[in-house]
Every structure is written in C-alpha cells, then in structure tokens.
Amino acid sequence: NAGVTQTPKFQVLKTGQSMTLQCAQDMNHEYMSWYRQDPGMGLRLIHYSVGAGITDQGEVPNGYNVSRSTTEDFPLRLLSAAPSQTSVYFCASSGPGTNSPLHFGNGTRLTVT
C-alpha cells in the first residue's frame, strides 16, 4: 500500500505566489489533516477534515485553505505565500475510533523567498 502520498517533495515560491500541496491516501481513512513542522516548534495542526465535505481549522490556519471533495484527497492551498510559511508540511490520516494512529506522508519542504 502507498499509504499517504504527498506531492511535490520540494517547492520554492516567491512571496505572493500561490500553490497547492497535494495529499492522497489509499487507506479509506475519514480523518485527514495538515501539519507544519518548524525547528523548535514540533508539529502544529493547520486544518483537518473528518470526512468528505467537512473541514475545520486547527491551531495555525491563517494563510491556508483546504477542501475535501473525496475521501482520498485533501489538498492544502496557499493563496499568497509569505516567508513565514517556509516550513515542512506533512499530511496525515487516521482510521476510525478514538486516538487512532496518525499515518503521515513524507512531507513537502516549502521555501518562500
């Protein structure tokens, strides 16, 4: 199984540009989420979804949009990139039940200049 697949692996943007980070999972998980990982900050939740058509904000949602049209896909959009959004982004999914383990993708390293 592929698990959680993120594309691209690396991306460089100029300030003000927009882009979409892709995330797909093949485990039929209802719960999907986006995290950013910064040195000394751990992982912080950006947005999450408990199923197709349902999304909600996490800890650090500003500057990011999400949508969930299918169970498999959960893209993250940066509408106008800022240097503060330079980070490593991880998508994760989890199965049913309380505290199901998060399955993470291998991340997208984004640099905004």
Added chain:
Amino acid sequence: QQQVKQSPQSLIVQKGGISIINCAYENTAFDYFPWYQQFPGKGPALLIAIRPDVSEKKEGRFTISFNKSAKQFSLHIMDSQPGDSATYFCAASTLNNNDMRFGAGTRLTVKP
C-alpha cells in the same frame, strides 16, 4: 505557548546505553500520550502510546513512564542502537486527533 514541553532538544548516547526523553503537559484534559519517531526525509510514525490509567508501558526496548500527578511522561530506550538515531516527538491529546499537541522534538544520535 507550547502545551507540551519536551527536553532535551538533542541527545547523544553510546551504543548500548539508555536514552531518556522527558515531556511535561499542562492540560489536565489530555488522556492519550503517544510518541512518534521520525527519520530524516520521512514523516513521523507512531512508536508507542500510553493512557493515564497505567504508570508504565513497555514494548520491546521502548518504555513510557507516566506520572499523572506531576503531569509528566518520558520515553526510555534501553540498549540504544545506531538505528534508533532519529527525532522523537512526544504528544498529548484528548479523545480526538484534532486537538493533539506535539512537543518540539528531540534529535537522538546513538554513536556506534
């Protein structure tokens, strides 16, 4: 501010030694405490987890110790191996993954 504080930031241990990473939390509503292991270029993966109804959980060389009154928990890696070299994150949450809070991470290096 971070709801889960993790220390140390980095740790160097000799092969065969014991690695100890500590975490403290503030929110008494947290009742699930996982540890995630991350290798370079990969996403984190669940290593071991504990709930506060037990004070210790052991899986192979990995043990979580939990002190509910002190709001602290720790990861012990016995007989540390070079293959254990990775970044370790503690975390805490209630019943829902969407309120999980992660520590800042500890980079462990096990020297051969």
